[in-house]
Amino acid sequence: MHRLRRRPATASRTTTGTVTAAGPADSVLLTVDGLRVTVADGRAEAVRGVSFEIRRGEAVGIVGESGSGKTLACRSVLGVLPPGCAVSGGSIDFAGSSLVELPRRAWEDLRGTRIAAVFQDPASYLNPSHTVGHQLSEQLRVKRRSSRREAHQTGVALLETMGLHEPEQVYRQYPHQLSGGMLQRVVLAIAVSGEPELLVADEATTALDVTIQAEVLELLARLRADRGLAVLAVSHDLAVITELCDRVLVFYAGELIETGPTAEVLDAPRHPYTEALLRVASVGNWERRTLDVIEGQPPPVGVAISGCRFADRCAFVTAQCRSGPVPLTGAGDGRAVRCVRAEEIVLSGAGVVA
Known part of the structure; x- marks a missing residue:
């Protein structure tokens, strides 16, 4: 186990059609406000009124069980929701420009330049028929209008920046000739080749x-x-979020249920679900050969629930928890929690496996 380390945050606003140039460091880059996403051609709501901001140079992590809405929220930011899914409410603002209903041509100009992405399986995002250098240089020629020679030089330099030894040789190799770690570095090189301001990393490690x-x-x-x-x-992986991110967003059943500085949220959670996530992320009791689990299952996507959506699985539930909608309430020090008993119950962080 190790104690969670706090990383300091590092780090424009206009309107529609095209997305404008960068603003000053430490300004808000992305604002998601009241985001709602439907699935099954609008028959069920999978993301329910989620709001958050990302400042320039800041890393924000999203955690939660499978099906909690994490990836749908990220794909909404990228404008690449799967068929049958759609943004049904709220707004997404990038550098002062709305991304909701952004024209296709504007998305083509934006993705791969100012917003980039890396995903879990790098091999599936590379063409096995072309060398990695061909695919990297193609990105540079299309997105940065580089000449063939410039694209080659820049591509090799990017591969070297990504920590790949003998980058000229890697440039000439095919995806099947590289290991998974090398492929992820190649995909990262392609992602940052357009000099993006925001990188979306969905299970990238x-x-x-x-x-x-x-x-x-x-x-x-x-x-x-x-x-x-x-x-x-x-x-x-909470250890990944701990190492990388300044702030964390905890999703449950399509809602944002806790947020704040990563070290503070994971050291001292204020929502029972966050505490449960930390508990099941620990090594368990190896003397008894058991692993902790969160009893029960999340509610089905789209089901209407009048109160707290975690109530059926919560050890601290009372009648008040089921009596009506539970708002996300500020808890001081940049933190917020969606729990009517947050000030009453005492939870402890379980630590994260290094």
Whole structure:
């Protein structure tokens, strides 16, 4: 176990059609306000009124069980929701411009330049028929209008920046010739080749072994420091969020139920669900050969619940918890929690496995 470390936050607003140039460091880059996302062609609501901000150079993490709405929220920011899913309410503002109903041409100009993404399985995002250098240089030629020679030089330099040894050789290799860690570095090189202001990382380190995972996290930290890159990271691994992120958003059943500085939220959670996540993320009791679990199941997507959506699984539930909607309430020091008993109950952080 280790104690959670607090990272200091580092780090424009206009209107529609095209997204305008960067603002000053430490200004708000992304504002998501009251986001609602429906699935099954509008028959069920999977993200319910989620709001958060990301400042320039800041890393914000999203955690929660599968199906909690984490990836749908991120894909809404990227404008790449799956078929049958749609933003049904709220707003997404990037550098002062609305991303909701942004024209397709504007999205093509935005993605790969000012907003980029990396996902869990890098091999699935690379064409096995082309060398990684061809795919990296193609991105540079399309997004940065580089000449063939400039794209080659910049591509090799990017691969070297990503910590790949013998980058010229890697540039000429095909995806199947590289390991998973090397592929993730190649995908990162492609993602940052357009010099983005925001990187969305959805389970970007999940498939990597712990040594390579640590190297990729160090690489992301260096990109933030060198380029002022803001990061929106989704992960089931709380140790990854601890290492990378300044603030954390805890999702449950489509709602944001707790938020605040990462170290403070995970050291001293104020929502019973956050405490339960920390508990099940620990190593369990190996003397009894048991692992902790959260009893019960999340409510089905789209089901109407009048009170707290975690009530059926909560050890602290009372009649008040079920009596009506529970707002996300400020709890001081940049924290907020969606729990009517947050001031009454005492929870403890379980720590995170390094």
